[in-house]
Amino acid sequence: MEIGPYLMLASLEGAVTAAVLALTAVGLSLVFGVMRVVNVAHGEFFMLGAVLAWWVTSLIGGHPALGFAVALLSVPVLVGLLAAAADMTVLKRVSHDPERTIVATIGILYILQQVTLMTYGPDARPVVPPFNARLALPWVEFVGGRPQLYWPWGLSTTSYKLAVIGAATLVLIGVWLGMTRTRAGLLMRATQMDRDMALAFGIPVERVYALVFGLGAGLAAMAAVLIVPIQQAHYLMGGDPLLLSFIVVIIGGLGSLPGTVVAAILIGLSDGIISVFFSPTLAKILATLLVALVLVFRPQGLFGERRT
């Protein structure tokens, strides 16, 4: 068989990765952009989203779609509230100082991970997808010089994977509208641009920080709920999303949301394609190399503005 169908399949897998990665990385990017802190525990909020999704779906029973719908709506909120509480109790105490926040979030990382190990255990557990129809994909071949559609054997995806891409796109559009069109978004952006002047104009910066930290963690949890029917929940699953989110946020430009999304698509797609044709390890090596190149030649990121 020719290479085209494989490429399409790899791109689709990559698009799923990209969609989930974009959600996770936008969460990290929001926190960095507005609060100027690095949340090392971001991957654990992702993990928590997956584990809680398993817990909620197994608690509810009935049709898989019901449990999944409840998980999709409730888990990001739960994780967001937990993160906001962590911000108000821990990060506020260290005044959101960049270095001390890194240390504090490393602490949060281990607490979340170990509490999950002690309660949920070391097993990887699956969540049943709410729907999972197999969709055969067509390809074009030329028969006697005329293009013709045919369905190569094994070339297929599932309706759930397409739904993940769609859902992530919708959520990202929602985040964008929220940031640009709502009052809360205005307060967040003002805080991001000038914290002191935000205070001098009555913006409760501490509360904005708690909101942003919760929102960032909630987005990671949302991404995890979407991916867990494909990937299984495990207490150590937070490492990869954290690393990839960092890569994406650095390439996209720290704090730039459009840059983050473009970089997520770039990294997700190339990860999918390189993994299929070569090896997943090569994909990670190349992504990390790209980060190094970006840091050397364009430290503000591909889309970031140079800060003065």
Add this chain to the structure above:
Amino acid sequence: MLEVNGLNVAYGRARVLRDLSLTVRAGEILCLLGRNGAGKTTTMKAIMGLLPLMSGRVVLDGQVVSDLPPHQVPRTGIGYIPQGRGLFADLTVAQNLQIGLMVRKSGTQVLDDVLDLFPRLRERLHQRAQTLSGGEQQMLATARALCLEPRVLLLDEPTEGLQPSMIEAIREVIVMMRARGVAVLLVEQRVDAVLSVADRVAFIENGRNLETLDAARLRADPAILERHLGV
């Protein structure tokens, strides 16, 4: 109206304000004069609650504003026009003003009044603050502070780098605010500008009070200026 009592402020270990005290009455312009690095900007930030006080208080009409969390300070009616303007650069003119209006939940009438003072801004409501000219940016910073219907205005070098016509426009607004009973604390480098608007002048040096006197006395005896500023 606004009383600053015995402020001590330090950045890390470097003490910048030492027992600094000021009083600004309603309907009065008090000018703060001092050399570069004397602590004028620091005084204003301290009043806004943006710097931790080692000791001292800021009192507005009997209310101790220095006990409030910083974001509640402007809600008592203190409008701040910082050095360098401090605009929200990526936000539009309208959004910058909206943030000013939200401080004390001012209505659209207030916005209308403010835009009447600065018609140039009305034409540029949907332009990003960053893309405004220097003079327009200063207008916006002033307008944003007026949007909270201030009882006290803090202006930190509002005419820095502006052309004469713009300086005159800013001066008119300051005088108008005085007429409305606002207490104005003004930091200004240009002595002629100070003498033309100030009611009283407070000299500071190395974060300490030197002398506070009526502007009339300064106008009569410019030698005092020379003594305190070395100009």
